[in-house]
Structure formats: structure tokens, C-alpha cells
Amino acid sequence: MTTLLIPCFNEASRFNVSKWQLIIDSFRQCQWVFINDGSTDNTIQALEQLIGNNVKVLNLPKNLGKGEAIRAGIISVLTSNQPHEPDFIGYLDADGAFNVSDILKMLELAENILGPSNTYCALITSRVKLSGRRIIRSSRRHYLGRIIATFVCFGWETAPYDTQSGFKLFRVSPAFRKIVTKKFRTRWFFDIELLIALEKIAPSEIWEEPLSMWREMEKSKIDSRQYLRVLKEILIIRTLVKRHVSS
DSSP states (O other), rough: EEEEEEEEEEEEEEOHHHHHHHHHTTTTEEEEEEESSOOOSSSSHHHHHOOOOOOOEEESSSSSOHHHHHHHHHHHTTTTTOSSOOEEEEEETTOOOHHHHHHHHHHHHHHHSSSSTEEEEEEEOOOOOTTEEEEEOHHHHHHHHHHHHHHTTTTTEEEEEOOOOOOEEEEEOOOHHTTTTOOOOOOOOHHHHHHHHHHHHOOOOEEEEEEEEOOOOOOSSGGGGGHOOOHHHHHHHHHHHHHHHHH
């Protein structure tokens, strides 16, 4: 079984309940957990419309940030009294920037790539502009992202091309369980923290799969007041990567 987490913070203005209901109906074999990360708008009311047999809503009283919201969701799933623990846990962005067909592809790949007989611990998506793919993204964000990724991941030979793509799946393993018991050090680069920790604790590999479609949403969750914090987190991650490479 696969559990998919969708963190949401002030998504009421762009959260398409009808679209998400169609997605959920198309993947009834999955457990869906929508996480309201301390929203101050009507996000929780939108999410509650989706509650059903395979859909739960986790309502966090205050905003923790995407990484900690996802970690809270993972802990909630792993400590629940459900009869069957998921084999895989992943997360998706709530903005609907992805193609539904990519969910199906990732779920099918997970069965083969993340199986217990393989060495892969994570299956992540990548926003690469290949022929036949529709990756719609502003040049400014693309090149800024590449500059940051190059700086942060320099020297990390197994680093993924796109660490920030918002669709990832993980095998539920003892290493994964151990990692999620600790808070992330960063708010925007928790993905890298998680991938580095998995490589460090249990020698394993990461499979990166290009998306068939991805459309950048106009609304940004980072404003000018947060730039200094982002810069600080970039330096924190760079330090973690250097320690990982030298270990």
C-alpha cells in the first residue's frame, strides 16, 4: 500500500476540490492524507470536503513549514492503528502543477524500484525539459534553481538533478523511520536533508524519473522578507553536503 501526503498552507484560493476528488477516485488503492499546515484562510474547509474511506485530513494548529508538516504527516501515518502499514510513503504538492498520469507512472515504478530486493530507497521526480515533455517554468526560477543546486550539491556525486521537485516516494524502512523522528534543520531544503540521511544511514540509491508535464504556479510561498533565511538555509545544506561527501 502507498500513502501520499499533500501539505497545504493557505491554498483555498487555488485548491481545486473537484480535480483532487477525481484524482483520489482514480487511485483508490492509495491512502491520501491532506495536511492543513496552520492555514489562516479556508483551506481546512476545502480539505474536509474530500474526507472519505481512503482520505484523511491532519489539521495542524500552527504553521510548521512544508518539511515539518510532511514529517508530522508521516509520523501520524506510522503511529496510527491502521491494520496495514504502508510499504511506501510519498508526498505531492497541492497546487496541481503535475500531470495525473505521472502519479500512475510513479506508483507502478515504486512496486519494482523500491521493492525490498532492490537497493533503491527513494523514487523522486525531476523537472527536465526533454523532447516530448511539457515542463513550463520561468527562465528566472529555472536558472536560479540550477545555480543554487550546483552550489549546494557540488561534490555530491550521487546528488539528484532536481532535489526540489515536489513529488517523492520513499520505502518505509528502519532507516526511514529513524530519520523522521528528528526535526529537519531547514524549512525549504528538507528534501536534501532526507535524501542525504538515507544515503548515510543505510547505503542505498535514489532513482530519479523525469516528469511528463509540470506547470509552474504563479503564486510563490517565499517573499522578500524571507530571502535572508533562505540564504542561511542554503549555507546549512552546503555544510551538510560537505560532511556527507567527506564521510
